Amino acid sequence: MENSNNVEKLHTDLMTVNMGPQHPATHGVLRVEIKTDSEIVAEATPYLGYLHRCMEKHCEHLDYRGIIPFVDRMDYLASMNMEMGYSLAVEKMLGTEVPERAEYIRVLVSELQRVASHLMFFGTYAIDLGAFTPFLYAFQDREEILRLFEELSGARLLYNYIWIGGVWNDINDEQLRRIAKFCDKMEESLKKYHDLVGMNAIFIDRTKNVGVISEEMAYQYGATGPVLRGSGIDWDLRKKMPYGIYDKFDFDTVVGKGEMGTVGDCWDRYQVRVLEIFESLKIIRQVLDGIEEGPIIGKVPKIIKVPEGEIYVRTECPRGELGYHLTSDGGKNPYRLKVKSSCFTHTSMLGELGKGQMIADFVATIGSIDIVLGEVDR
């Protein structure tokens, strides 16, 4: 196009900017190399490996019980769910039967962990978009869950609570009553928080039609969990392929409907996570009704030797699907433990999502897929 003052003809280069590894918006040590054209992202390439701890290799030299503290450290915001998947894998290979009470406690703690993890998302996402208060509200409620976990297992973050064959400590009636009380309180305050953040005009403007993951794109990249459901696909492992005793419970799968804009935008993913907390609370209430007295750990040999073979177990974690591929040669240590992480898959979407976005929208997009770098790098 001809322009009188020739501004259009001026040669402009793309500028390369590193976002991270130490950047408050990248949720850990993710480095995204962005080629910027003024405020617009022309190209975004995520670089990984800043939190790589050789976890899979370490596991080849550890006994089966000693691996549990290591899988804790993958997704440190959802340690219970990490342990659950690993324990299920080893139990299936061993053929161990888990007592009924232990199964109930497992579901209870992993749903509580899901609530805690989604609360963390809620708080940090609001911070990413410039609101500080919701973060404090979310942490106040998350703290109650962590306190309960500390009483149960002894640690606040890295529990080592779900063991092969059951759980470590028993839960008492006083704690169960406290959880029931927490559920009521949480439900009430979450509606308030959703009004405060999700229905806020600024928040909606920042997130609607931003970072749209279409149904097709979600399938092609292999997205799982809330990211997949946010794109309008009804897929929840707890419902479709129940593990543990999830088939006993009645709950709904939350899918994004594009209420504020397009299906699969940031707002949809935010909404899926918030509404999932309500579903988790529903499950927790059913657990509290159904839990009965009994043993909490099944018969497991003192030195665990898993028979030769391999298995792939997948579970639904707060951030998506977590798969353990366990190969055993019959010894005391696993031959190989491969972890399929959902966060890794979601990080790979960043390149395509970022193209053509404003930088501020790119921050909103990174926040909305909710990655934990510990799980990406392992």
Place this chain on the structure above:
Amino acid sequence: MSSSTEVNTNLYDDELTIGKWFKNIWTAIRSVTKGLGITFKYVYGVKPVTIEYPEVREELPANSRSRLFNDAENCISCYQCATACPVDCIYITAVRRDKEAPALKTKGGTPIKLDLLQYTIDTALCCYCGLCTTVCPTECLTHTTDYEFAQYTVDEMKYDYLADDVRAWRDRIVK
């Protein structure tokens, strides 16, 4: 803008009419008052949730996994903790006890057949998983609820449980 990028500009595509202009203002006012209404509820009548740390110290739950303590007198040097440790941070040396030496027993009545020469835990390596305490047969190795043990150097994090100063903790540990 260069031709290499495309921007989603549909945000600004809609034409701004006077009706929309007033509607936008109305949305903003409604949204802000709703949010601030929730915030103002927290102005009065809400208990503080944080703890003013150095003045007020929180007491951890009884089975919190904090600093490790080994009651060396009850230790039978069975090496089970060192085997269970996933990060190999427990160092034990023990020799067979002389037959002529007076027989020793733990609190629980288990005879001590090995003389413990070294029992060191490198707490800087420790991951506080608690696996060592669960395998201990005489329950001499425990996690205490003591959480204030920062040191100036990494070497100071190596606890020799046979040394007198470390043994002195026995009086102040809880569990």
